[in-house]
Amino acid sequence: MEENEKSICPETPQPQPVQEEKKETAPTDKSTSQPTAAPTPKPAAPRPTPPPASPAKNEIKPEVVTPEELHERLAHLKAEGYSLLENLTGTDWGEEGMGVVYSLTNPETFDMTHVKVIAADKETPYLDSVTDLWDIANFYEREVYDFYGIIFLNHPDLRRLFLREDWVGHPFRKNGYEESNNPEIAETDEPISDLAVKYTLTPDGKLHKEETPLFAEEDYVINLGPQHPSTHGVLHFRTRLEGEIITKIDPHLGYIHRGIEKISEELTYPQTLALTDRMDYLGAMQNRHALCMCIEQALGVEVSDRVQVIRTIMDELQRIDSHLLFFSCLCQDLGATTSFLYGFRDREKVLDIFEETCGGRLILNYNMIGGLAYDIHPNFQRRVKEFIPMMRKNLKEYDDIFTGNVIFQNRSKGVGILSKEQVISFGCTGGTGRASGWHNDLRKHRPYAAYDRVEFKEVVRTEGDSFARYMIRLDEIRESLHIIEQLIDNIPEGKIAEKMKPVLKLPVGSYYSAVEGSRGILGVHIESKGDKMPYRLHYRATGLPLVAVMDTACTGYMIADLIAIGGTIDYVVPDIDR
Amino acid sequence: MAIKKNPIIDNIPHEEFQDNETLEKLVEELNQNGVGVVVGALDKLIDWGRSNSLWPLTFATSCCGIEFMAVAAARYDMARFGFEITRNSPRQADVILVNGTITTKMAPVLKRLYNQMADPKYVVAIGGCAISGGPFTKSYHVVKGVDKIIPVDVYVPGCPPRPEAFLYGMMQLQRKVRVENFFGTVNRKEQDPYKEKMDEQYVELLKQQEEA
Numbered sequence: 001m002e003e004n005e006k007s008i009c010p011e012t013p014q015p016q017p018v019q020e021e022k023k024e025t026a027p028t029d030k031s032t033s034q035p036t037a038a039p040t041p042k043p044a045a046p047r048p049t050p051p052p053a054s055p056a057k058n059e060i061k062p063e064v065v066t067p068e069e070l071h072e073r074l075a076h077l078k079a080e081g082y083s084l085l086e087n088l089t090g091t092d093w094g095e096e097g098m099g100v101v102y103s104l105t106n107p108e109t110f111d112m113t114h115v116k117v118i119a120a121d122k123e124t125p126y127l128d129s130v131t132d133l134w135d136i137a138n139f140y141e142r143e144v145y146d147f148y149g150i151i152f153l154n155h156p157d158l159r160r161l162f163l164r165e166d167w168v169g170h171p172f173r174k175n176g177y178e179e180s181n182n183p184e185i186a187e188t189d190e191p192i193s194d195l196a197v198k199y200t201l202t203p204d205g206k207l208h209k210e211e212t213p214l215f216a217e218e219d220y221v222i223n224l225g226p227q228h229p230s231t232h233g234v235l236h237f238r239t240r241l242e243g244e245i246i247t248k249i250d251p252h253l254g255y256i257h258r259g260i261e262k263i264s265e266e267l268t269y270p271q272t273l274a275l276t277d278r279m280d281y282l283g284a285m286q287n288r289h290a291l292c293m294c295i296e297q298a299l300g301v302e303v304s305d306r307v308q309v310i311r312t313i314m315d316e317l318q319r320i321d322s323h324l325l326f327f328s329c330l331c332q333d334l335g336a337t338t339s340f341l342y343g344f345r346d347r348e349k350v351l352d353i354f355e356e357t358c359g360g361r362l363i364l365n366y367n368m369i370g371g372l373a374y375d376i377h378p379n380f381q382r383r384v385k386e387f388i389p390m391m392r393k394n395l396k397e398y399d400d401i402f403t404g405n406v407i408f409q410n411r412s413k414g415v416g417i418l419s420k421e422q423v424i425s426f427g428c429t430g431g432t433g434r435a436s437g438w439h440n441d442l443r444k445h446r447p448y449a450a451y452d453r454v455e456f457k458e459v460v461r462t463e464g465d466s467f468a469r470y471m472i473r474l475d476e477i478r479e480s481l482h483i484i485e486q487l488i489d490n491i492p493e494g495k496i497a498e499k500m501k502p503v504l505k506l507p508v509g510s511y512y513s514a515v516e517g518s519r520g521i522l523g524v525h526i527e528s529k530g531d532k533m534p535y536r537l538h539y540r541a542t543g544l545p546l547v548a549v550m551d552t553a554c555t556g557y558m559i560a561d562l563i564a565i566g567g568t569i570d571y572v573v574p575d576i577d578r
Numbered sequence: 579m580a581i582k583k584n585p586i587i588d589n590i591p592h593e594e595f596q597d598n599e600t601l602e603k604l605v606e607e608l609n610q611n612g613v614g615v616v617v618g619a620l621d622k623l624i625d626w627g628r629s630n631s632l633w634p635l636t637f638a639t640s641c642c643g644i645e646f647m648a649v650a651a652a653r654y655d656m657a658r659f660g661f662e663i664t665r666n667s668p669r670q671a672d673v674i675l676v677n678g679t680i681t682t683k684m685a686p687v688l689k690r691l692y693n694q695m696a697d698p699k700y701v702v703a704i705g706g707c708a709i710s711g712g713p714f715t716k717s718y719h720v721v722k723g724v725d726k727i728i729p730v731d732v733y734v735p736g737c738p739p740r741p742e743a744f745l746y747g748m749m750q751l752q753r754k755v756r757v758e759n760f761f762g763t764v765n766r767k768e769q770d771p772y773k774e775k776m777d778e779q780y781v782e783l784l785k786q787q788e789e790a
Contacts, residue, residue, distance in 0.1 A: 162683075163683070163719070164682070164683050171718050171719075179718050182682070182718070183682070184682060184721060184722065184726075185682065185685045185721055185726055185727060186682050186683065186685055186686050187686070188686065189686045189690070190683060190686065226684065226687050227637060227687060227691060228666075229636045229666045233638070233639065233640070233643075234639050234684060234687075254681070254683050255639070255681060255683050255684045255687070256639050256640055256678070256679060256681060256684065257681055257683065257719055258679055258681060258714045258717050258719060258720050259714075259717040259718055259719050259720070260714075260717075262717070262718065263714065263716050263717055266716065274713060275713060275714075278640070278641060278713065281640065281641040281644060282644070325644070325647075328647075328651075329647075340651070341651055341652045344647070344648060344651030344652060344653070345651070345652050345653070347648075348648070348651075348653050351648075361645070361648075361738075361740065362641055362644060362645060362738055363641065363737055363738065573639075573640075574639075574640040574641070574678075574679075
């Protein structure tokens with residue numbers, strides 16, 4: 001069977017050079033994986049007795065600063081080592097006014113600190129921008145401006161991020177937003193402005209608006225998207241070219257912005273779970289895990305050991321699913337259709353496992369607050385154990401058919417290089433960050449679920465180019481298989497769900513939890529006022545930093561490389577837009 | 579097939595067109611003698627061909643698009659039904675599969691894509707979001723059903739629909755295509771809804787020019 005498939009593959013017209021190329025890459029692969037030698041599954045270490053459930057271990061107590069001292073304080077914290085802006089949540093606190101919670105992280109130790117600021121003016125609130133400290137603040141602040149209308153002074157380009165430029169009002173404001181002001185179906189094409197807007201404060205305390213052109217009159221700008229087969233969803237890049245070289249990319253988002261965060265404010269906590277799967281549909285398990293974990297920790301609920309282990313296995317299966325899709329789509333985008341079919345062949349096996357237990361293929365609805373929706377299917381363990389050796393074998397096929405391909409190597413090695421400083425400044429977590437030498441795997445650095453008692457390697461590379469990002473994903477599939485192998489025979493007995501009330505009320509406060517999603521840190525920030533519905537629910541999208549970095553990653557490379565760079569950076573658009 | 583006009587051919591009287599018995603007898607006789615002859619309407623032949631080579635536009639906004647990729651891959655293999663040639667340009671596509679949520683911002687883009695497609699063209703709304711807004715009906719930025727923008731031929735419910743449902747929906751579209759009159763009509767499914775509008779605009783434009 002394997003022989004047949006190999007002989008029909010048209011991607012290796014010249015087997016000789018492919019073989020040579022493969023030898024070159026082999027030593028680098030060895031350090032991270034041994035696919036052939038099927039390792040004997042190690043029994044997982046017994047779990048230490050859990051500490052007594054303490055209420056709300058994920059509660060954040062942000063340090064409140066005044067708008068005047070905000071910039072200075074954040075600059076000071078950055079100098080202290082908190083050089084990653086992990087999350088930025090805008091909130092309308094009603095009477096108190098509107099403001100922002102900055103979540104800063106130390107990129108080495110992964111300690112977190114939170115700073116909260118409330119703008120003085122309630123009608124036209126304004127705050128100092130921190131775009132000079134963190135690159136990602138550019139997009140985060142534009143998002144907050146879009147949703148709340150908070151103006152960030154000295155922000156170089158304060159346009160709306162998701163909504164149309166002729167949109168009236170700011171939908172996340174608790175009062176003052178009229179839905180009837182905007183049509184449900186826009187009749188006209190969107191007016192896309194060519195002007196970057198900058199607000200400054202005049203000495204007499206008034207806002208001054210300054211408009212500068214994004215592109216010069218004689219610039220050659222082409223549009224990629226919104227409907228383009230290789231942008232992985234609907235997303236619009238305005239790309240400025242100098243000959244064939246990209247000199248600037250202006251990403252235009254929001255074509256799939258559904259306002260999940262706003263809808264969630266009108267849903268009870270168990271209801272909010274339904275929407276998580278539809279954000280990053282290739283990380284459905286992990287998204288829901290993050291939200292469940294955040295609510296459980298806020299309530300002080302300790303889920304059983306069985307739930308933790310099953311959640312870990314499911315997260316890893318989801319990661320394999322996502323990375324297989326990454327591989328398939330990248331191959332398809334670069335013209336290797338056979339590899340696409342190979343990837344999907346194996347992905348179907350993962351989906352079979354999911355389907356038997358969860359009933360769904362893509363939208364799984366498996367995790368619930370306090371446990372799982374249902375117990376695993378009797379066939380689950382058998383199927384997973386069959387899948388692991390098969391996947392290991394097939395990963396070798398991937399290397400044979402695509403990794404060693406000369407065309408792919410030439411198009412990806414040394415292309416789209418991101419340095420470690422850049423990925424930290426842009427907050428690019430997940431495989432993209434790890435390809436640039438940044439150890440950012442939350443499963444290692446802030447262990448949750450059952451990750452503290454399995455043995456696995458954090459796959460890190462230092463090249464930072466497209467090829468490194470590609471290899472990271474393939475190697476992570478191997479590590480995920482290794483994790484599943486350790487747990488699959490050791491699923492402890494226990495309850496699959498704690499008994500929860502149908503209506504939950506979170507204690508008053510702010511809560512933040514994060515998991516390592518398929519493509520980076522997925523955080524959940526909940527503001528609760530003690531109601532049965534969240535007052536503010538914000539997701540730290542894994543994809544937003546990845547799109548923000550596209551400008552930096554593509555500048556200086558050719559237009560043909562944009563697809564390969566975008567493919568390896570691996571963003572999912574519904575996760576960006578939410 | 580409905581024949582609308584009385585065909586005027588000098589040598590054959592019109593009545594003979596409706597005399598099927600003689601024709602059937604003739605065909606039977608020929609077949610018995612080993613001559614392979616089939617009699618049928620040309621419409622049916624063309625519709626058979628058209629229904630088995632519907633080229634979809636690759637248009638996906640969210641989750642349903644991933645299932646569409648699964649349908650295109652080996653296990654579900656939509657090539658069996660002739661849908662495998664996905665086109666990246668609307669000019670070359672026969673059918674647009676609306677995979678996923680359509681937002682207010684996306685609506686004009688979708689409409690433009692639809693208008694760019696050549697007739698005869700079909701629309702399949704896939705998934706709850708495209709049918710009615712799905713889980714996002716409460717949202718301020720979601721179109722509650724793609725049929726508010728463009729006419730829909732087939733609805734495939736599910737969130738996302740299973741690949742089998744995709745194929746079933748596409749087979750329903752094939753049924754629809756097979757009963758169409760390709761000849762005898764103007765090769766259009768419906769009147770162009772924008773024609774009158776265009777004319778009005780054109781008249782106005784002329785007026786303006788005259789005044790100037």
